Structures are given as structure tokens and as C-alpha cells.
Amino acid sequence: DAGVTQSPTHLIKTRGQQVTLRCSPKSGHDTVSWYQQALGQGPQFIFQYYEEEERQRGNFPDRFSGHQFPNYSSELNVNALLLGDSALYLCASSSTGEAFFGQGTRLTVV
């Protein structure tokens, strides 16, 4: 049983560009949450998707948006990238129990 998978593992973007990160949840999980982790900090909650709708959102600007597909996979989109968006982006899937995390996507904005 594959766990939570994220792609790509690393990418480099230029300021002002747009990026899409992808996440496939663990089998049997219907809820996907996204987190941003800056260097030396704990993960910060961005938003959560359930039944293809954004159910809850953290303190992130509208440049951060997402989508959940009927197969429960999810995308995180970030527009107009800033240098400060450089971070590890983590996807977590859950159902009624504990959340399982993927290995993350390391985004570097230059």
C-alpha cells in the first residue's frame, strides 16, 4: 500500500512565476491538507480539502489555491511567487484517524 506521494520532489522557480504541486493520498483517505514549512520552523497549515471543496484555510493569501479531484488527489497552486515562498510543502492525508504525511516538495524561488 503506497503511502502519501508528492511530486515533484524538488523544483526551482523564478519570482513571479506560478507553480503546481501534486499529492496522492494514502489509500482509503478522503481528506487532504497542505502545509508550508520554512527552514527551521514547524509546518504551517495552508488549507484542507474534503469532498472536492476547501473545508478550512490557514492564514495564507489568495495566491495560494488548491483543488481536489474525485479520486481524492489534490493540487496546490501558488501564483506570483515570492522569494519568501521558498519552503518545503507537505501534503497530509487522513480519514477519521491520524494524518499521514508525504515526503514533501522542496520549492526554491530565485
Add this chain to the structure above:
Amino acid sequence: DAKTTQPPSMDCAEGRAANLPCNHSTISGNEYVYWYRQIHSQGPQYIIHGLKNNETNEMASLIITEDRKSSTLILPHATLRDTAVYYCIVRVVGGATNKLIFGTGTLLAVQP
């Protein structure tokens, strides 16, 4: 903001028990205590959770005080591979509010 406070770092000798404390004095009656750990550059890994009773699994034990205002995660025989940042999180289970709010955690360094 995180509802937990943890020491920023701890050391432990390999083979000894590692006891990681966490304070959560404002915990609500419907909030569980969760522990995750994050090995460098990897995603957080679930360890254990509990409501008010002590819990044990193959990875660790969780001791929650009777007033539920603090807890201790115990790794009974620490190995070098247990070196990681350990996060203590309080979380409501079920419903819409099941996000995880991470603090800065405790960096556990297991020494040979």
C-alpha cells in the same frame, strides 16, 4: 498559535530511555494529544496519540497527567535513528477542525 510548549532541544544516550515533555495547560476536554516526529528533510511521521489514558504502541509510550495539562513521550530504548524533531500537538478529532497546529518542537539528539 500552537497550544503546546516543548523544550527546544534534548540529548539522550543511545540505548537509554528518552523522555520528552510537553505542556498543554489550555487543552480542552475534546482535544487529543498527538505526537509526530520529523527526521531531517522528511515529512512528519505519526507516533502516538491519546485522550486521557496512557497509551503504548510499538514506537513509544505516552503518559498524560491526570489533569491533562502535560504529557511525556517515552522512547524506551533510543537509537541513533530516533534523532529528529518531535512535535507535541493538541487536536480535536472529527468534524471540520482536525488540522494540525505545529509549534517548533523538541530536537532530540541521540548520542552514541
